[in-house]
Amino acid sequence: MLKFLARVFLAPLARLLFRPRIVGRRNVPKEGGVLLASNHLSFIDSVVITLVAPRSVSFLxxxxxxxxxxLKGAISRAFFTGIGAVPVVRGAGQAAQDAxxxxxxxLQAGDAFAIYPEGTRSLDGRLYKGRTGVAWLALTAGVPVVPVALSGTQDIQPVGSKRIRFARVTVEFGVPLDLxxxxxxxxxxxxxxxxxxxxxxxxxLSGQELANAYNEPPPANVAERIRRAVRRERR
Incomplete structure (x- = not known):
């Protein structure tokens, strides 16, 4: 019920605020298990994908x-549940496999699921090497993969900022891949x-420069220096 209400009320609001340009919606199968594999530029990416996709999409x-x-926890729980989020404990090893x-x-229940093969969001806008979990999911479940390219979401919530800004975004759904x-x-x-x-x-789809390396999350002190540098550039 929460997912239905979120799509009914939040999707029109998202379109009004962010004026998304959506390309290739018909490439997403209307039924059956399907894996959406996207680039990752911002915390807001999952919200954007699930609200503009032609069907309900879950993500971790x-x-x-x-x-x-x-109350704050209840609101957060209701919001993330409503937009299709599934709670997981992040980490490597068994935690990663559990996710x-x-x-x-x-996917095996016949639903749509979104994943970011890069693992974590790109801080420099380049596209990093994909981790093979995306292939394991698609091949194990026997489902097609729809590539997704996001652009502009990095301007909604720039690196180092906790505030949401209004920015035009583009979401392009590619032709399904049989792996x-x-x-x-x-x-x-x-x-x-x-x-x-x-x-x-x-x-x-995205036209991003390839990094030809895995995207490893920077240590906390490095991440903080990046955030400070970005804030200085905006002043």
């Missing part, structure tokens, strides 16, 4: 958004080749 979000105390398993459950030709999910080579195909499709 930090569990802290769901377990806060009091993928939740995505797999959603089954690469092989089984158990094959590391198949996962790598399939992931590279997904990233190439995203890059063709």
């Amino acid at each position: 979000a930090k569990s802290s958004y769901f377990d806060g105390p009091g 993928l398993d939740k995505g797999l459950e959603i 089954s030709k690469h092989g089984e999910a158990s094959s590391g080579r198949a996962r790598r080749q399939a992931t590279d195909e997904v990233m190439q499709a995203i890059q063709r």
Whole structure:
């Protein structure tokens, strides 16, 4: 019910405030499991995708958004639940696999699920190398992958800012990819080749410069220096 209400009330509001340019909505299958694989520029990306997609889309979000105390925690929990967020404990190893398993459950139930193959958002606007979880999900669930390119979301919530700004965004949904030709999910080579195909499709849509490296989150002190530098540039 919350997801239905969010799409009914929040989607028109998002279109009014951010005036999104949406391309290729018909490329998203209307039914059945489908994996949306997107570039990642801002915290707001998941909200934008789920509100402009032609069907309900789920995505993973930090569990802290769901377990806060009091009225503020209740509002946060209702909002993120309403836009299709699924709580996970972030981390490597078993935590990462647990997150993928939740995505797999959603896909196998015949629903749409969104993922960022880069792992974390790009601070410099380049497109980073994809991690193979996207291929594992698609090959294990046997679902198509729709590449998604976002632009402008970095201006809604710039790096280092906690405030939301009004900015025009573009969301482009590409032609669905059938990754089954690469092989089984158990094959590391198949996962790598399939992931590279997904990233190439995203890059063709977004036009981003390729980083040719994995996007590793910077240490806290480095991240803070980046935020300060960005704030100085805006003054």
